[in-house]
Amino acid sequence: DVKVTQSSRYLVKRTGEKVFLECVQDMDHENMFWYRQDPGLGLRLIYFSYDVKMKEKGDIPEGYSVSREKKERFSLILESASTNQTSMYLCASSLLTAFSGNTIYFGEGSWLTVV
Amino acid sequence: GENVEQHPSTLSVQEGDSAVIKCTYSDSASNYFPWYKQELGKGPQLIIDIRSNVGEKKDQRIAVTLNKTAKHFSLHITETQPEDSAVYFCAASEAGRTGNQFYFGTGTSLTVIP
Numbered sequence: 001d002v003k004v005t006q007s008s009r010y011l012v013k014r015t016g017e018k019v020f021l022e023c024v025q026d027m028d029h030e031n032m033f034w035y036r037q038d039p040g041l042g043l044r045l046i047y048f049s050y051d052v053k054m055k056e057k058g059d060i061p062e063g064y065s066v067s068r069e070k071k072e073r074f075s076l077i078l079e080s081a082s083t084n085q086t087s088m089y090l091c092a093s094s095l096l097t098a099f100s101g102n103t104i105y106f107g108e109g110s111w112l113t114v115v
Numbered sequence: 116g117e118n119v120e121q122h123p124s125t126l127s128v129q130e131g132d133s134a135v136i137k138c139t140y141s142d143s144a145s146n147y148f149p150w151y152k153q154e155l156g157k158g159p160q161l162i163i164d165i166r167s168n169v170g171e172k173k174d175q176r177i178a179v180t181l182n183k184t185a186k187h188f189s190l191h192i193t194e195t196q197p198e199d200s201a202v203y204f205c206a207a208s209e210a211g212r213t214g215n216q217f218y219f220g221t222g223t224s225l226t227v228i229p
Contacts, residue, residue, distance in 0.1 A: 004158075031215070033216075033217070040124075040221070041221065042121075042204065042219050042220060042221035042222050043159075043204065043219040043222075045216065048216060058216075090158055090159070092158075092217075094215075094217070096215075103149055103161055103164060104149070104161075104206070104208075104217045105161070106151075106158035106159045106160070107158050108157055108158045109156075109157070109158050
């Protein structure tokens with residue numbers, strides 16, 4: 001069974017704090033993603049990575065950075081948290097292989113509240 | 116880039132009735148179309164998917180249809196049950212492309228009324 005694990009389910013942080021959201025997948029997937037989910041806006045891509053030490057900006061990268069030092073781990077970093085970053089954050093992974101179907105698998109989500 | 120639109124945003128049906136959710140996409144290079152179900156407090160889970168070389172796929176009460184010419188695909192749930200209540204997302208992707216992204220619709224909140 002594919003497993004994408006987000007280490008923190010619920011976090012409360014203060015404005016200006018540095019926040020780390022960690023994600024680990026156990027299926028040797030090349031691609032990893034961070035999405036933000038807000039009511040009425042669906043899933044918005046923040047960053048993705050298709051290889052170790054590689055990263056690509058998604059649709060809303062401002063205020064975020066990422067780190068991928070190992071294939072199985074993809075971290076989302078909020079350098080200085082702000083209240084408008086209060087949201088649910090979803091990590092996901094998928095295979096790179098052609099004709100694999102490339103299904104994307106999601107973690108359970110991390111609910112971040114910035115006060 | 117790809118743009119996926121999903122309708123309706125909310126849908127209420129009586130238990131036992133059918134539910135249909137529709138999505139359109141813009142990029143003809145997209146060739147893989149998964150559907151996800153997200154229950155409250157959880158991450159989205161894949162429920163069914165279809166590739167561009169297939170027009171229809173069924174799995175028990177769930178079916179997906181794809182019209183490549185019109186660039187739209189639909190999710191059909193028959194004999195709905197209360198446990199089908201959730202948010203459903205459609206997505207489009209170009210399978211096989213290095214660093215391929217998944218483009219999601221904005222979601223449909225389905226309520227099945229007992």
